[in-house]
Amino acid sequence: MIHSTAVVHPSAKLGKNVSIGAFCLIDADVSIGDDTVLESHVVVKGKTSIGKGNHIFQFASVGEDCQDKKYAGEPTELIIGDNNIIRESVTIHRGTIQDNSVTKIGSNNLLMCFVHVAHDCVIGNNSILATSAILAGHVHIGDWVIMGGATASHQFCRIGDHSFVGGGAIVLADVPPFVMLGNDSRPRGINSEGLKRRGFTSDTILQIKRAYKILYRQGHGAEEAVSLILSMPGNLPEIRLLADFVAHSSRGIAR
Numbered sequence: 001m002i003h004s005t006a007v008v009h010p011s012a013k014l015g016k017n018v019s020i021g022a023f024c025l026i027d028a029d030v031s032i033g034d035d036t037v038l039e040s041h042v043v044v045k046g047k048t049s050i051g052k053g054n055h056i057f058q059f060a061s062v063g064e065d066c067q068d069k070k071y072a073g074e075p076t077e078l079i080i081g082d083n084n085i086i087r088e089s090v091t092i093h094r095g096t097i098q099d100n101s102v103t104k105i106g107s108n109n110l111l112m113c114f115v116h117v118a119h120d121c122v123i124g125n126n127s128i129l130a131t132s133a134i135l136a137g138h139v140h141i142g143d144w145v146i147m148g149g150a151t152a153s154h155q156f157c158r159i160g161d162h163s164f165v166g167g168g169a170i171v172l173a174d175v176p177p178f179v180m181l182g183n184d185s186r187p188r189g190i191n192s193e194g195l196k197r198r199g200f201t202s203d204t205i206l207q208i209k210r211a212y213k214i215l216y217r218q219g220h221g222a223e224e225a226v227s228l229i230l231s232m233p234g235n236l237p238e239i240r241l242l243a244d245f246v247a248h249s250s251r252g253i254a255r
Helices: 192-197 202-216 222-230 237-247
Strands: 030-032 047-050 061-064 077-080 091-093 102-105 179-181 187-190
Touching (some): 047 061, 077 091, 091 102, 187 192, 187 202, 192 202, 202 237, 222 237
Parallel strands (some): 030 047, 047 077, 061 091, 077 102
Antiparallel strands (some): 179 187
8 A cells, every 4th residue: 555645756666555654755776575564654765675575664864875975976775684773763774885885784674763873884684773872883782682772783793693781881892692792892701591482402502601700700802802702612503603702803892
């Protein structure tokens, strides 16, 4: 259903059972997948691909030109996966040619009201960005991440799988997988409760806790900590994930 007041460019591609609410604006290079709902006053611009089953609420701005002063109108892109909930007044900008020319959001994410996703960000799957969470350009967020309300992430930071960033925190360095960042922007242990809810075994959680202690409690530098973590018995994929993240951190990890 397309509301009579909506403006949909003839070149836009709409899937089956797409609902476009009152006063929406859909640009020429936009494609929207099956069963996606846009409430009123949603603007979708630029080369933007939205997958199936998404629900975008009123006053969201999706696929607008980025705010990077280097941007000079180059053809860049926004790709959004399936079954995301994008709440009121969320802003998501396309990429820049200084990176990979694309901003990308996976599937099954919740972006609460007033979230801002800047140019060239990459968000994985099953993550929650609470009200007024702000991502600067080039931020990468993994899967099953929770960003608390009013958090802010500096450009080029990476936030690893299953991590939790407490409300009001400012992320200035990479947050390793499984780590909880407190409201004071300092590591406060691992996200044990989240891991339990997602079916991690008690033994796996214990091993992640031991790896955390090596990384944060024993005074090791990053390189030494990675070596010790990788020497832990069991060779768990979660432990390898943590070690690989730290080893390839270009900004350094949150301390």
